[in-house]
Amino acid sequence: MKIKRNQLCGNLNKSHVGNVVKLNGWINTRRDLGGITFVDLRDRYGIIQVRFDSDLPEKILKIVKQLNMEDVIAVEGEVHKRPEGSVNKNMPTGEIEVIVKDFEMLNKSKPTPFEIKKRETGSENLRLKYRYLDLRTKELQKNILIRHNALQSTREFLSGEKFMEIETPFFIKSTPEGARDFVVPSRVNLGKFYALPQSPQTFKQLLMISGFDKYFQIVKCFRDEDLRADRQPEFTQIDMEMSFIDESDIQNISEKMLAHIFKNTIGKEISIPFPKITYHKAMEKYGNDSPDTRFEMMIENVEDFAKQTNFKIFHSAMENNSVVRALKVKNGSEFSRKDIDELIELAKRYGTKGLAYVKYNNNEFQSGISKFIDEKSGKILVDKLNLTDNDLILFMADKWKVSLTVLGSIRKYLGKKMDLINNEEISALWVTDFPLFEYNEEENRYQSMHHPFTSPNEEGWKYLESDPAKVKSRAYDVVINGQEIGGGSIRIHSREKQERIFSALNISDEEANRKFGFLLNAFEYGAPPHGGIAFGFDRLVAILAGEETIREVIAFPKTTTAQSLMIGSPDIIDEKQLKELGLKIETEK
């Protein structure tokens, strides 16, 4: 490089007029105008107009004539005010231009497979293959900068609050519960494997036992899941743990941290403290344990109404341990039969048989189950749901969780479809009082709703063995705009209590000791009361950047089939390497 930059394209302004500057960058646009060539030169910091006049040496002019988009060039020239009339008010550097005196070609570019200035000219898969070009677009440049700022402001905040950043190992041991682990075969210890962490859970608890009373880390975690829409096999989390605290300490510091991050990355104030809602209420009102509270449309218990109707399905549901709930859709009475069929299809995905509905117009019930509604039952419904003209009412009569989940999904779907959501609003809340366990019908046993290190609440210990379904945990989730972005709990810190939990989960002593003996042992050497939280960093950045998918805020994401289209991974490995690892691929499944 003969001409090494001493200025940045985006940093130049009127105060530089008269300066001779050296610039390096990419050709964003090029146009010729009566012997003069104008180039918009781009670097990370912005774009500046560069002018090649016709009095430049022929050698330079010849190259300039052949300049293509995305060529990398170096220029030396003087900063000038643009002539009257050619000022570009849409460009931060639009009042000036650089008149070139010397030029160096740094590297040519072939025509790019999609336009950097207009990324939608390439499909997502094409752009994933050429991710290094997609990363040049202003959209991804902006997102990656937001991510950088979020990383810095998170650490700055936590470090200022005396949290210590401590790196936990990536090569750990395969553990039960939760999703599948990715494993790494060991060559030095043949036949054995490391597991990659799904989270540094046990290590951060050990750090509390070590006396580091405030820990954090922004760390990659790994989860071998089946294909799910917006998941990545590797993801980043903000991981925190504290000793000598209760729920309120974790919640306070988390709120302050989130407010700090929003302020410092996108300049948005979010109000703290966040409201709290119990798991039970979130399900009853929103049909979702991560409710989007940016719009109304609440679910209601309409069993008083249901009893009064002649609708047998309602009656038999209530007699069979199921519930009846309703969702009122304002202006929904205009929905066509097709619109409603769509909602019914959505409901069926959750394994329910159907969805009942009725419309309310001119003080009367129409279509759907209207024929089962008499005056008395109708009045109960009008009062309960505060019905007015043009309302559509959707009913579910099924098991508690199914009914609410279905209505919650419909609520979410309609919130978007009917444009009820203010995308500028940030709505954050805590969900608390989760059940400690959920029943796994397939495996016919209880499993942890969060993870087995979560402490029940004080009352819960009483019926841990007698009525596990009734036990509430000391867990809490943070939800922003209907997405769970963090979750944590107060942990168990005694061996005896941890063993009771393992036993309630049907984990044998032998298995508990083999997998978690180190933690059980550690609890016996002065383990302090402790708890923590972890935030999904990719999801958080997606919210900051206003993006729907986390692929838009990860520099080099994988597809939903866990592949990199750019480098072509995963890939086969050499026979030699397999042999060194003592492994053989079983071709038949």
Next chain:
Amino acid sequence: MKIKRNQLCGNLNKSHVGNVVKLNGWINTRRDLGGITFVDLRDRYGIIQVRFDSDLPEKILKIVKQLNMEDVIAVEGEVHKRPEGSVNKNMPTGEIEVIVKDFEMLNKSKPTPFEIKKRETGSENLRLKYRYLDLRTKELQKNILIRHNALQSTREFLSGEKFMEIETPFFIKSTPEGARDFVVPSRVNLGKFYALPQSPQTFKQLLMISGFDKYFQIVKCFRDEDLRADRQPEFTQIDMEMSFIDESDIQNISEKMLAHIFKNTIGKEISIPFPKITYHKAMEKYGNDSPDTRFEMMIENVEDFAKQTNFKIFHSAMENNSVVRALKVKNGSEFSRKDIDELIELAKRYGTKGLAYVKYNNNEFQSGISKFIDEKSGKILVDKLNLTDNDLILFMADKWKVSLTVLGSIRKYLGKKMDLINNEEISALWVTDFPLFEYNEEENRYQSMHHPFTSPNEEGWKYLESDPAKVKSRAYDVVINGQEIGGGSIRIHSREKQERIFSALNISDEEANRKFGFLLNAFEYGAPPHGGIAFGFDRLVAILAGEETIREVIAFPKTTTAQSLMIGSPDIIDEKQLKELGLKIETEK
């Protein structure tokens, strides 16, 4: 927890006298004195004396009598000045004590397997097994805090210099060159594997092509090496890359960063810029490409002398493409035969046949090869090495690299043994002008001295094909106190040039495209000139903490056999999991 702390043990001082405080912590010591129990209570921030007087309720006193070291307790009490005569000047909180009014037992501790106050009461393996207890010791608390501060000050500096922190993927593709990759079998893509990165090298180059002109990351990397003394299978590096720069830009920013880190973690000023030495000179003078310049004792070329002696071994060496070099050891003439035998043993480890020596005393040569030295040759040696009384001179006559490496190792060994090193001194330097390739005798081919993306210097391109051994690279290493802590280079940024390097390395087009096709392609879309550097963060922190081994600055290190004695990893995995991965363990080797 009834008594949740509102103060920290180490933060209390005279200004708190009269305050009622709540403290949580571990029992560091306990002593009884005429009905009064004194406890030194410890938290992350320090130690405070806590006094249980005999007028406390019997219920509390009973528990206090049974308190053990490392029990976790909570106390509420008033801060008092200690009585005259019982002030402890060795303790930051030694002028005060807390007189307990209320007490809560938080958790008991069994007797620890070694003393937290005296960690040498446990062997390293015992302490690795109980790492969570070892981490309570003041030594590791200090080291982990230094590491935390080093992490923060590195990012703070680089972020301030407009470097962007960008996370690169952990699941990549197996690559040739360098050490073995760890691999991760894919369940979703059966029979295929991800590789874990030995460094984010190709990704940071792609980020430069994407226009992020200053990148950094503090990132875990993985290397499947055979057992080596102070290596870990997973390690942390500070990774950096810049566009539109040359060597000086990388070196300047690295020096400023290191100075910032030393200042902000251990308060030490280091002077910049660092001196530079070429690889050739480092080898010729120090016998090492990461020379420890904290002490003299230089290697000299003594071939003029060697020619003049009657010593046939010297003559035949010089006739057979070998060299003769000498190391002068001041006061070494007092070395016993046993001392010298030790040096000879050390030499033999490098595959050389032996080491010649001679002593110089009272203006004459004694023992060793003295009989081959006549007056004329003796004078040449005296002048060349500036010999004075009590000198020992060690000679090597072997291939260039062997001779220098042996004398370099002896120099290093003697520097320590003879206590020539000022451990307070920080001596940093750059090593430059490395050969691009080194010849691998076993595989009978050239291989990259750094990695295949390193650019030769301008002159080197000329004889890349004709005389590869002569080609110098644009690589540079940073050495502190004789340890390489960082290395980098200006990279190649053109497809054609990169292909010439692959070809010089005997990597076929087919292999190059399969492994690095994405990078070769990327070079064709406007790749800017770029270069970078990476620092071994564990080693850097070890230097900051004054520790010999990196295990002392990693929270949860592995042994030299890559095992965790604490959690027992690596471990076997379930048959079911193996089956899902399509793998079978081959028992016979």
